[in-house]
Amino acid sequence: MKFLCWNCCGLGNSAKIRELKQLIAVNNPDVIFLSETKMSANDFRRVQNNCRLQNGLAVNSEGRSGGLALMWREGMNVSIQNFSKHHIDSKVRLDDNKTIRVTGFYGHANLNFRRSSWDILRKVGESVREEWVVGGDFNAILNNAEKEGGRWxxxxxxxxxxxxxDEMALVDIKPDSGWFTWVNNRNEGSLIKERLDRFLTSVEVVENFPFIATKVVRQTQSDHDAIILDLWGRKLKDYLKDKRFCFKFDVYWAGDEEAKNVIERAWNREDTEYGEKLKSVRSALGPWQC
Known part of the structure; x- marks a missing residue:
C-alpha cells in the first residue's frame, strides 16, 4: 500500500490541480490524504473528477481555511471510521486480507488549539485495534533538528x-529522501524550513513491514511538500520492466553484423579489467536491443 499526504494550501486554481494529477500519476498511490483544500465537499467533486478518483470523502473547509479529503484508487477496500475538521480515519484491507488502520491528520496551526488536535489523535487511538499508520501535516516538530532558520x-x-x-505507542518514520517539508520564504532574508509533515506508525507496522519506506516529494504550488509512505518500498522487485536493465545474451546476435559492431566497440574501450568490459557490453546492448 502506498499512502500519499499533501497539504496543498488550496485547490482553487488549475495549476494546483494539475500538480496534484501529476503527483498521483507519477507515484501511483493507493490512498491520498489532502489537507487545507479550502473547498467545500461539493466543490471537491470537481477535483475528484479531474483526478479520476471517484472513491473518497471530503470534509468542508471553514471559510477560506481548512478542508480535508481522503481518496483512494479503484479496487481498494477502504471503509471510513470517523472524521472531523482535523482528521479522517479509515480501515484499509490489503491484498492479503489483512486490515490496517490509516488516518490522515491535520494538526491545528494555532498553538492555542494544538492540544485539541492531540486529543483528537488520542480519541482515534483508543479505538484502534489494528496496525496503524498516521500521516499528514502535524504542524509540530519533535526537536530542533527538524527546524532551520527562525527561532528555536x-x-x-x-x-x-x-x-x-508515547501514549499512542507511535513511531516516527524517517524519510529515505528529503527532510524539511515546509518552507516559509515570504519575508526576504528570513528563510525558515521545518519538518511539519510526517508519518507515524504503530510499532507493529515497523515489525511486520520491514521494507517500509517514506520520501518527501517537492511541490511548486504549495509551501508544503508531499510525503509518501510505501509499505513495500525497499523490497526488491520480482522483475524489472525496463528491458535496458534486463540484460540477457541472445544467440541471434552472433549472426547480426550490427550487434557484432556494438559489442566490438564496447569491448575495445580502454577498460582493461574483464569485469568492466562485460559491463560496457551490457550497457551498450541494453539500448540497442530496444
Missing part, C-alpha cells in the same frame, strides 16, 4: 508532541 522550537510544545506519541 518551544520545548514544551515539542514535549507535548512526544508525549502523545
Amino acid at each position: 522550537g518551544v520545548r514544551v510544545q515539542m514535549n507535548e508532541f512526544k508525549e502523545v506519541m
Whole structure:
C-alpha cells in the first residue's frame, strides 16, 4: 500500500490541480490524504473528477481555511471510521486480507488549539485495534533538528508532541529522501524550513513491514511538500520492466553484423579489467536491443 499526504494550501486554481494529477500519476498511490483544500465537499467533486478518483470523502473547509479529503484508487477496500475538521480515519484491507488502520491528520496551526488536535489523535487511538499508520501535516516538530532558520522550537510544545506519541505507542518514520517539508520564504532574508509533515506508525507496522519506506516529494504550488509512505518500498522487485536493465545474451546476435559492431566497440574501450568490459557490453546492448 502506498499512502500519499499533501497539504496543498488550496485547490482553487488549475495549476494546483494539475500538480496534484501529476503527483498521483507519477507515484501511483493507493490512498491520498489532502489537507487545507479550502473547498467545500461539493466543490471537491470537481477535483475528484479531474483526478479520476471517484472513491473518497471530503470534509468542508471553514471559510477560506481548512478542508480535508481522503481518496483512494479503484479496487481498494477502504471503509471510513470517523472524521472531523482535523482528521479522517479509515480501515484499509490489503491484498492479503489483512486490515490496517490509516488516518490522515491535520494538526491545528494555532498553538492555542494544538492540544485539541492531540486529543483528537488520542480519541482515534483508543479505538484502534489494528496496525496503524498516521500521516499528514502535524504542524509540530519533535526537536530542533527538524527546524532551520527562525527561532528555536518551544520545548514544551515539542514535549507535548512526544508525549502523545508515547501514549499512542507511535513511531516516527524517517524519510529515505528529503527532510524539511515546509518552507516559509515570504519575508526576504528570513528563510525558515521545518519538518511539519510526517508519518507515524504503530510499532507493529515497523515489525511486520520491514521494507517500509517514506520520501518527501517537492511541490511548486504549495509551501508544503508531499510525503509518501510505501509499505513495500525497499523490497526488491520480482522483475524489472525496463528491458535496458534486463540484460540477457541472445544467440541471434552472433549472426547480426550490427550487434557484432556494438559489442566490438564496447569491448575495445580502454577498460582493461574483464569485469568492466562485460559491463560496457551490457550497457551498450541494453539500448540497442530496444
